[in-house]
Amino acid sequence: MSTILETENLTKRFGSLTANGDVNLTVESGTTHSVIGPNGAGKSTLFNLITGLLEPTSGSIRFNGEDITGESPHEVARRGLARSFQITDVFDGLTAFENVRVAAQFADDRRSSMWRSADSLTDAGGRATEILEDVGLADRSHQRAAEFAYGDRRKLEIGITMATEPDLLMLDEPTAGMGREDTISTVQLVQRLADERGFTLMLIEHDIEIVMSISDTITVLQRGEVIAEGTPDEVRADEEVQRAYLGGAQL
Numbered sequence: 001m002s003t004i005l006e007t008e009n010l011t012k013r014f015g016s017l018t019a020n021g022d023v024n025l026t027v028e029s030g031t032t033h034s035v036i037g038p039n040g041a042g043k044s045t046l047f048n049l050i051t052g053l054l055e056p057t058s059g060s061i062r063f064n065g066e067d068i069t070g071e072s073p074h075e076v077a078r079r080g081l082a083r084s085f086q087i088t089d090v091f092d093g094l095t096a097f098e099n100v101r102v103a104a105q106f107a108d109d110r111r112s113s114m115w116r117s118a119d120s121l122t123d124a125g126g127r128a129t130e131i132l133e134d135v136g137l138a139d140r141s142h143q144r145a146a147e148f149a150y151g152d153r154r155k156l157e158i159g160i161t162m163a164t165e166p167d168l169l170m171l172d173e174p175t176a177g178m179g180r181e182d183t184i185s186t187v188q189l190v191q192r193l194a195d196e197r198g199f200t201l202m203l204i205e206h207d208i209e210i211v212m213s214i215s216d217t218i219t220v221l222q223r224g225e226v227i228a229e230g231t232p233d234e235v236r237a238d239e240e241v242q243r244a245y246l247g248g249a250q251l
């Protein structure tokens with residue numbers, strides 16, 4: 001297994017508050033890696049540092065073997081590190097197909113900063129069609145996004161993100177605002193697509209049962225520091241995690 005993402009002593013201070021303190025994190029390629037921890041533990045800050053939304057106070061971030069510390073969100077995205085379903089917004093005035101094709105073109109641009117030929121545009125269209133089938137929107141591909149209800153819109157967002165062909169997809173509470181059933185089916189869909197397309201998933205998720213069932217590795221943060229990292233079984237069995245994170249309750 002190879003390492004896709006690595007942080008070394010990553011630290012972010014807001015005044016006297018240390019939101020992330022010396023975070024050393026290693027994410028292996030092709031895995032699903034979750035970050036958990038109580039409210040205010042520093043999970044979002046960690047994601048913001050990795051994706052370039054915040055600059056670290058100290059420490060470094062390596063992605064695909066290269067130092068990306070201090071790069072802008074745009075630069076990081078072009079390297080193939082996508083954040084949530086926000087890398088390309090849903091354009092209400094475009095159809096589902098057009099939305100996904102725009103994102104597929106972003107992936108083309110990423111591969112080559114040269115001008116594109118008509119061929120690669122056709123190719124982007126073909127990939128858009130495949131992706132819409134994958135997320136279950138093939139029969140609605142020519143409807144405008146504005147007409148989509150919440151659930152279908154989420155599926156479209158997933159399709160758009162997939163079309164950008166990230167190497168690493170970071171999901172910050174991907175299922176916020178969804179019911180349990182939708183949450184599970186959405187996470188399973190993302191995981192299946194990640195498997196098929198060979199990319200790595202990193203997520204913040206509050207639903208501990210979901211985290212336990214889908215993660216290969218879990219990192220536990222508390223007050224900005226990593227207090228445990230391991231498989232779901234290892235984390236579940238960790239006494240410090242139980243004390244710190246759940247006040248002694250069984251995970």
Ligand SMILES: Nc1ncnc2c1ncn2[C@@H]1O[C@H](COP(=O)(O)OP(=O)(O)OP(=O)(O)O)[C@@H](O)[C@H]1O
Pocket residue numbers: 014017018019037038039040041042043044045046
């Ligand atoms: N821009 C900021 N300025 C000042 N303090 C901040 C800022 N962003 C985050 N913090 C503080 O840093 C700490 C970590 O916040 P963060 O949002 O990363 O935690 P979290 O684990 O994602 O929490 P939650 O689970 O509630 O989303 C908190 O105490 C928060 O108040």
